Amino acid sequence: MKEITNRRVLTIAGPIVLSNATVPLLGLVDTYAVGQLGEAEPIGAVALGAIILSGVYWIFGFLRMGTTGLVAQATGRGDVPERDAHLSRALMIALAGGLGLIALQWPIAQLALTIAPASADVEELTRAYLFTRIWGAPFAIAVYALTGWLIAQERTGGVLVVQMGMNLTNIVLSLWFVLGLDMGVTGVAVATVIGEVLGAALGLWFCREVFRAPHWRDRARLQNAAVLRDMLSVNSDIMIRSVLLQLCFISVTFSASGLSDVTLAANQILLQFFYLTAYALDGFAFAAEAIVGTAFGAGDRARLRRGARLTSLWGLGSVVVVAVIFAVFGSAMIGEMTTAVPVQEEARNYLGWMVLAPIVGLPAFMLDGIFIGATRTKDMRNMMILSSALYAVSLVVLLPLFGNHGLWAALMVFFISRGITLGLRYPALEAAAVRT
Numbered sequence: 001m002k003e004i005t006n007r008r009v010l011t012i013a014g015p016i017v018l019s020n021a022t023v024p025l026l027g028l029v030d031t032y033a034v035g036q037l038g039e040a041e042p043i044g045a046v047a048l049g050a051i052i053l054s055g056v057y058w059i060f061g062f063l064r065m066g067t068t069g070l071v072a073q074a075t076g077r078g079d080v081p082e083r084d085a086h087l088s089r090a091l092m093i094a095l096a097g098g099l100g101l102i103a104l105q106w107p108i109a110q111l112a113l114t115i116a117p118a119s120a121d122v123e124e125l126t127r128a129y130l131f132t133r134i135w136g137a138p139f140a141i142a143v144y145a146l147t148g149w150l151i152a153q154e155r156t157g158g159v160l161v162v163q164m165g166m167n168l169t170n171i172v173l174s175l176w177f178v179l180g181l182d183m184g185v186t187g188v189a190v191a192t193v194i195g196e197v198l199g200a201a202l203g204l205w206f207c208r209e210v211f212r213a214p215h216w217r218d219r220a221r222l223q224n225a226a227v228l229r230d231m232l233s234v235n236s237d238i239m240i241r242s243v244l245l246q247l248c249f250i251s252v253t254f255s256a257s258g259l260s261d262v263t264l265a266a267n268q269i270l271l272q273f274f275y276l277t278a279y280a281l282d283g284f285a286f287a288a289e290a291i292v293g294t295a296f297g298a299g300d301r302a303r304l305r306r307g308a309r310l311t312s313l314w315g316l317g318s319v320v321v322v323a324v325i326f327a328v329f330g331s332a333m334i335g336e337m338t339t340a341v342p343v344q345e346e347a348r349n350y351l352g353w354m355v356l357a358p359i360v361g362l363p364a365f366m367l368d369g370i371f372i373g374a375t376r377t378k379d380m381r382n383m384m385i386l387s388s389a390l391y392a393v394s395l396v397v398l399l400p401l402f403g404n405h406g407l408w409a410a411l412m413v414f415f416i417s418r419g420i421t422l423g424l425r426y427p428a429l430e431a432a433a434v435r436t
Helices: 007-018 022-035 040-077 081-103 105-115 120-152 154-182 183-208 208-212 226-259 260-299 301-337 339-348 352-373 377-402 404-432
Strands: none
Touching: 007 022, 007 208, 007 260, 007 301, 022 040, 022 154, 022 260, 022 404, 040 105, 040 120, 040 183, 040 226, 040 301, 040 352, 081 105, 081 120, 081 208, 081 339, 105 339, 105 352, 120 260, 120 301, 120 339, 154 183, 183 208, 226 260, 226 377, 226 404, 260 301, 260 339, 260 352, 260 404, 301 339, 301 404, 339 352, 352 377, 352 404, 377 404
């Protein structure tokens, strides 16, 4: 068992923070590339198509979190065969899920465009984008599993290379295919698929030690009914929790749309501030997953507690920095993000909530990582159900009384309730860490 030190935490967290920094750049370059075509329809098609596929792929996000927790625990137990078998199971799910999406591409596109209709030209281009990019589904979903395995092994440098390889390849090829080869929207989609294939290939290369031993193809081990039931339980709990989380954030946009167009635009800008907070905290939450998971698997409560405490302290430091940046530079940042003066003024009216959000949200972020590492996913699911209900009640009460301030206050209630409810379940998590 490696010592739990500040250096270890930063070694895990640093590459994740760096890799996250490339995510907004990718969307910016794709938009820039099609924006040079001189028409609005390609921009709308890429935006709509990307949102549709991001939502569909996001359903399989449980593979990243579930794989990290299960593999970290197997590592803590010293169970190398099970560590390797978990990756095989996750990759088989990714392959099956990806092929299923390819088979269902027509109904997926039809359903999405029925829910979010656009002009005939935009819908035609969106279908072209979707029907090209969907062929990367098995590879895109496989990256979730491979990333989860690497995080559990605390090899986040590999995660950084995978993400950078994917995103930089996508960026270069998008510019070439669209501006150089005049492939339009289809060029952006092809570039993304190539990036996803490369990402999966890099991930497999970083996980190559798994395939040097026979455990990854041991059919009896892979089909172990008890392990499969446990894996199904963990992944289904995470998926329910994630769906509820996403619905709560979607409700923020939907609720703002009922206030005014200016408020909707202002809230969209402020949500980008919150996503920056999430990017900053991801690294330390992932470190908690790996360190806590390994300690939990080893049944070492002292190490588990130290890992939870140390990663959370680093998380606290990062959110304080983010909150100070928002307080000092937030107004200027809003001015850079939009030239519409009414939207600027409206966003500045609610900037204080973005200064508060990182601090209020910290316990929920870090406890998520701790509970994922320990695969206490039923607690995560149940506390998310409770917190979502409290958020819904707060929204119904506060929105009519205080307008947009009430909306942001309800979101703070959501963060606080998640932190408190998971915090109350933490002693049980520690007690479950039993050395066998």
